[in-house]
Amino acid sequence: MNELIEKMVPRFPVNKKDSLLGMLQEIQKAHGFLTEELIREVAQYLHLPVNKIYGLATFYDQFRFHALGKYHFQICNGTSCHLSESSINIKDLENQLYTKDGGISRDRKFSLESVSCMGSCEQGPVVKINATVFTNVSPDELNRIIRSLKDKTE
Amino acid sequence: MSVLDSIQTKDFLIEKILKNYSGIFDKGTGEQLALIKREKVIHPVLYLGMGTCGIVSGADKTYMAIQKYLNDNNLEAEVVKTGCLGFCSAEPLLDIQLPGKARISYQHVTQEKVEDLLNAVFHHTLIPENILGQHRFASHEEWPGVDFIDQHPFFAQQHRNVLHNTGLISPWSIDDYLARGGYKSLFKTVLNYTPDKVCEIIEQSELRGRGGGGYATGKKWRNALDTGSDQKFLVCNAEESDPGVFLNRAFIEGDPHRVLEGIAIASYAIGANSAYIHIRYNHEQSLMIMENAIAQAKEYGILGENIFASGFNLNLFIRKGAGAFVCGEETSLIASMESQRGTPQTKPPYPTEKGLFGHPTVVNNVETLANVPAILENGPTWFRSIGTNGSKGTKVISLAGKATRKGFVEVPMGIPISNIVFDIAGGISDGKPLKAVQIGGPFGICIPPKGLSAEIGYESLQEIGASLGLCGLTLLDEDICMVSLSKYFMKLLHKESCGKCIPCREGTHRMLEILEGITKRPKEESSHETLERFKGVVQLENLAEVIHDTSLCGLGKNAPNPVLSSLKWFRDEFEEHIFDRKCRAGVCNDLRSFFIDVDICNGCNVCQKKCPETAIIGAIRMPHFIVESKCTGCGICFDSCKFNAIYYK
Ligand SMILES: Cc1cc2nc3c(=O)[nH]c(=O)nc-3n(C[C@H](O)[C@H](O)[C@H](O)COP(=O)(O)O)c2cc1C
Numbered sequence: 065m066n067e068l069i070e071k072m073v074p075r076f077p078v079n080k081k082d083s084l085l086g087m088l089q090e091i092q093k094a095h096g097f098l099t100e101e102l103i104r105e106v107a108q109y110l111h112l113p114v115n116k117i118y119g120l121a122t123f124y125d126q127f128r129f130h131a132l133g134k135y136h137f138q139i140c141n142g143t144s145c146h147l148s149e150s151s152i153n154i155k156d157l158e159n160q161l162y163t164k165d166g167g168i169s170r171d172r173k174f175s176l177e178s179v180s181c182m183g184s185c186e187q188g189p190v191v192k193i194n195a196t197v198f199t200n201v202s203p204d205e206l207n208r209i210i211r212s213l214k215d216k217t218e
Numbered sequence: 219m220s221v222l223d224s225i226q227t228k229d230f231l232i233e234k235i236l237k238n239y240s241g242i243f244d245k246g247t248g249e250q251l252a253l254i255k256r257e258k259v260i261h262p263v264l265y266l267g268m269g270t271c272g273i274v275s276g277a278d279k280t281y282m283a284i285q286k287y288l289n290d291n292n293l294e295a296e297v298v299k300t301g302c303l304g305f306c307s308a309e310p311l312l313d314i315q316l317p318g319k320a321r322i323s324y325q326h327v328t329q330e331k332v333e334d335l336l337n338a339v340f341h342h343t344l345i346p347e348n349i350l351g352q353h354r355f356a357s358h359e360e361w362p363g364v365d366f367i368d369q370h371p372f373f374a375q376q377h378r379n380v381l382h383n384t385g386l387i388s389p390w391s392i393d394d395y396l397a398r399g400g401y402k403s404l405f406k407t408v409l410n411y412t413p414d415k416v417c418e419i420i421e422q423s424e425l426r427g428r429g430g431g432g433y434a435t436g437k438k439w440r441n442a443l444d445t446g447s448d449q450k451f452l453v454c455n456a457e458e459s460d461p462g463v464f465l466n467r468a469f470i471e472g473d474p475h476r477v478l479e480g481i482a483i484a485s486y487a488i489g490a491n492s493a494y495i496h497i498r499y500n501h502e503q504s505l506m507i508m509e510n511a512i513a514q515a516k517e518y519g520i521l522g523e524n525i526f527a528s529g530f531n532l533n534l535f536i537r538k539g540a541g542a543f544v545c546g547e548e549t550s551l552i553a554s555m556e557s558q559r560g561t562p563q564t565k566p567p568y569p570t571e572k573g574l575f576g577h578p579t580v581v582n583n584v585e586t587l588a589n590v591p592a593i594l595e596n597g598p599t600w601f602r603s604i605g606t607n608g609s610k611g612t613k614v615i616s617l618a619g620k621a622t623r624k625g626f627v628e629v630p631m632g633i634p635i636s637n638i639v640f641d642i643a644g645g646i647s648d649g650k651p652l653k654a655v656q657i658g659g660p661f662g663i664c665i666p667p668k669g670l671s672a673e674i675g676y677e678s679l680q681e682i683g684a685s686l687g688l689c690g691l692t693l694l695d696e697d698i699c700m701v702s703l704s705k706y707f708m709k710l711l712h713k714e715s716c717g718k719c720i721p722c723r724e725g726t727h728r729m730l731e732i733l734e735g736i737t738k739r740p741k742e743e744s745s746h747e748t749l750e751r752f753k754g755v756v757q758l759e760n761l762a763e764v765i766h767d768t769s770l771c772g773l774g775k776n777a778p779n780p781v782l783s784s785l786k787w788f789r790d791e792f793e794e795h796i797f798d799r800k801c802r803a804g805v806c807n808d809l810r811s812f813f814i815d816v817d818i819c820n821g822c823n824v825c826q827k828k829c830p831e832t833a834i835i836g837a838i839r840m841p842h843f844i845v846e847s848k849c850t851g852c853g854i855c856f857d858s859c860k861f862n863a864i865y866y867k
Contacts, residue, residue, distance in 0.1 A: 081556055081557065081575065082555060082556050082557045082575075083557065084557035085540060085554065085555075085557040086538075086557075088540075089499065089538055089540065119559060120557065120558070120559055123542060123559045123560065123716075124540035124541050124542050124554075124560070125540070125541035125542060126499050126500075126540040126541045127540065141461065142461035142462045143461045143462030143618065143619070143656070143659070143690075143692050143706070144461075144462045144618040144619055144692060146461075146706055147619060147620070147692070147694070147698055147703070153852065153853070153854065153857070155830070155852060155854075156828075156830075156852070156854050156857075159830050179500070180459055180461050180541075180543070181459075181460070181461040181462055181463070181464065182270075182274075182500075183270045183271065183464040183467050183501070184270060184271050184274040184275075184306075184464075185306075185462055185464060185616070185618035185619075185624065186271065186306040186307040186309075186618065186624035186625060187271070187274055187275060187306075187307075190274070197273075197274045199274055199275065203857045203858075
């Protein structure tokens with residue numbers, strides 16, 4: 065058995081009907097994203113069909129099947145942020161980050177995701193890059209941030 | 219009187235305060251309590267708002283600046299991290315309380331302001347800028363010339379019952395809650411009342427669910443109590459995935475123990491020994507605070523086995539929601555807790571008969587449960603005295619959009635919407651005219667200014683076609699396009715439709731197509747498409763009716779609301795889009811045509827580089843030109859031009 069799953073065994077007993085969601089959440093937390101292999105392992109452990117687990121994981125917003133970029137952009141798509149004057153043009157952003165909403169750029173540097181309300185409606189538009197939250201972001205400012213991230217070589 | 223250590227504080231609060239029925243105590247106890255409640259302080263106390271909104275506004279940097287200031291100046295002071303007071307647009311909020319003096323609130327305290335501000339306050343003078351007001355307290359000396367916070371327009375019309383402690387106490391400390399009489403109702407309930415009696419009290423109070431449905435809470439509890447089963451569950455619904463609403467987060471981040479007390483009382487009333495709190499995975503601050511609160515309550519013996527030696531056991535678990543809008547609906551919520559896809563079930567059987575794992579389950583909203591402790595403390599008659607005929611008590615409302623003052627407020631039911639919009643929120647910022655108020659999130663409606671005399675309440679809102687829902691008000695000004703807004707909500711509902719029933723899955727898709735059709739660029743359109751567009755518009759209302767009548771759950775039933783209400787009140791705007799192909803607010807990209815003013819353009823070439831469609835041509839240092847047939851109207855060039863040489867019609 066995969067050691068990641070082995071570690072979870074005491075907390076998620078096989079016979080509990082509701083172990084699955086919690087397990088997937090923990091796996092994603094530890095591994096960053098879900099893979100086919102991990103899903104197979106969980107299926108084996110919980111005696112569930114793989115397609116059921118896949119069906120569950122694709123239903124919810126939380127789960128993803130690819131790693132995050134070095135810089136993970138989360139764009140708030142709540143009502144307030146959507147309506148704010150300088151609301152962010154997601155198409156423009158996709159072009160600049162070389163990725164699609166919910167995807168990752170080829171060089172694995174940027175990933176982009178539009179999310180539902182982040183609870184800071186008075187400060188919109190809100191953009192979260194990794195753990196840093198930027199508020200009242202204007203398109204200009206966002207361009208500046210992206211440029212500085214692109215220039216960063218490591 | 220000396221300050222107690224933490225173990226003494228715990229014993230003191232439980233033995234002398236919580237278990238004190240009469241509420242009367244001797245002088246020594248009173249003084250000790252005043253110390254714990256920080257009514258009397260020995261050192262200065264600084265209260266910093268550290269809810270989600272505060273942190274986003276930079277409160278953690280302010281916190282560091284405060285710590286640095288205190289260290290550098292060798293000052294002894296307590297810094298308390300509170301939740302949000304509700305006035306989110308004034309964050310970061312810093313309150314300062316000097317010994318013997320009134321607590322004074324400062325708004326917009328960013329890190330660079332800390333030093334000057336504290337310098338002044340510690341020398342008993344005040345910097346007049348950024349003062350929000352001072353808190354009223356009898357034995358505190360007032361600051362001269364400073365208004366009281368309860369006279370501030372944002373607070374003057376509020377009736378803070380659920381939000382009584384929010385923003386004033388530390389959500390990380392159970393002591394703060396206990397010292398203010400917390401958990402007394404639970405103590406009284408489990409020792410003195412039968413579950414039947416608790417249901418009766420809640421029934422008498424006429425409390426109704428705050429999560430959307432408005433079902434009578436007492437009746438719901440009674441149904442669960444009367445269903446025979448060896449296992450019952452209580453679920454606290456804090457999913458809150460409405461975009462633009464942040465109330466449930468606010469309760470949990472401001473006063474988590476009030477929610478826990480409500481949960482414990484409700485569990486007792488229905489005979490449940492396990493309770494769950496369902497919080498969405500990305501509400502990180504709420505999750506942390508709730509975990510901490512539960513651990514503290516267990517440590518104090520308020521949750522767990524044999525609570526207050528009454529024989530009542532309660533185990534509480536947090537469930538992290540994996541994020542799906544439809545999981546706010548109670549049957550989907552239960553499915554998601556059972557690790558299924560979150561799709562709704564037909565009712566009946568109602569969850570109170572057959573819910574989580576097949577056992578009777580009561581699902582209640584956070585705000586509903588947070589109302590419970592005060593009802594048991596003050597009695598059902600007190601609760602009934604607030605509000606209107608069908609809607610008792612208060613309602614917490616979030617204010618967002620283009621409002622001058624944003625945040626969340628608690629008002630008595632029956633208050634006209636106009637009072638909230640103009641008095642509390644201060645209308646649209648910069649004095650612009652108000653176009654409409656969106657109420658109730660994605661299922662809600664847009665009300666034009668002339669409809670704002672409607673009152674907050676279940677029936678009164680139903681009359682105008684809205685529902686109370688989680689009750690977020692979003693203020694809209696002239697820059698908002700109603701068609702685009704309807705499209706935004708429809709897009710959200712289309713994405714979040716779980717796909718189980720066809721009217722909702724296909725209906726929302728079709729409605730979205732129609733709305734996209736009328737906001738799409740006319741040039742690319744063949745005559746067949748034009749015909750389709752007109753047909754679609756004719757069908758829109760018909761389609762809405764079918765979706766409403768045949769969908770399984772509230773999501774589908776209410777999905778057409780935003781479109782229908784906008785069609786009713788703002789029909790001319792829709793017609794303008796359809797017939798004149800014009801968007802008066804300039805929001806619908808595709809209906810805009812961009813042009814470059816040759817007199818201003820200096821040929822800097824920025825727009826040409828940025829244009830994703832290569833629709834801009836021109837040599838460097840020469841005025842550029844937009845090829846109309848290639849332009850998609852995305853507006854990127856407009857945003858990127860530093861010389862305002864680009865305009866649209
Ligand atoms: C699509 C949909 C979303 C909902 N979202 C929520 C929600 O986020 N929070 C909530 O408390 N109730 C929500 N509800 C209402 C719940 O189904 C349920 O009525 C409520 O949690 C019951 O609690 P109450 O009686 O305390 O209001 C939603 C309903 C629907 C149809």
